[in-house]
Amino acid sequence: MRKRHIYAIASVILLIIEILIGLYAHGWIRNYLGDVLVVILLYTLFRTVLPEWPGKWYVLPTVILLFAFAVEFLQLWGFCDRFGITNRLLRIIIGTGFSIADLLCYAVGIIPCYITERFMTNANCRGVFNNEHKQ
Numbered sequence: 001m002r003k004r005h006i007y008a009i010a011s012v013i014l015l016i017i018e019i020l021i022g023l024y025a026h027g028w029i030r031n032y033l034g035d036v037l038v039v040i041l042l043y044t045l046f047r048t049v050l051p052e053w054p055g056k057w058y059v060l061p062t063v064i065l066l067f068a069f070a071v072e073f074l075q076l077w078g079f080c081d082r083f084g085i086t087n088r089l090l091r092i093i094i095g096t097g098f099s100i101a102d103l104l105c106y107a108v109g110i111i112p113c114y115i116t117e118r119f120m121t122n123a124n125c126r127g128v129f130n131n132e133h134k135q
Contacts, residue, residue, distance in 0.1 A: 007048040011041060015041060021033065022034065022092065031101070035105035035106060036106075036109035038068070038109065039068050039110050043060070043110075057114075057118050060117060061114045069103060075094070075095045
């Protein structure tokens with residue numbers, strides 16, 4: 001249960017940071033850092049709901065990265081305009097402008113998730129988060 005709490009706390013912190021970036025940041029922070037953090041936020045949210053992923057260590061980060069890429073390519077296709085989405089918040093969440101730089105930011109952001117997954121699946125480290133570690 002401890003692992004779920006850590007991911008939940010990380011999710012809340014990242015969500016607050018993303019909201020603050022969306023409201024107040026400009027330039028590279030809004031354009032790049034927000035995209036790097038959004039895939040990490042998706043990862044921590046997923047891990048909060050399902051702290052024990054049944055698959056191989058690299059599958060979950062890959063699925064999240066592919067999801068982020070898919071959303072970005074929907075922007076290229078003009079998803080919001082084609083479906084008449086006018087709600088400002090939904091347009092911000094989905095996005096309306098394709099950028100290759102966003103794809104690169106997602107790729108950079110998913111790296112810590114791959115590292116975390118690899119670390120968490122290491123048999124020597126698994127007990128640390130399951131309260132099984134003995135000192």
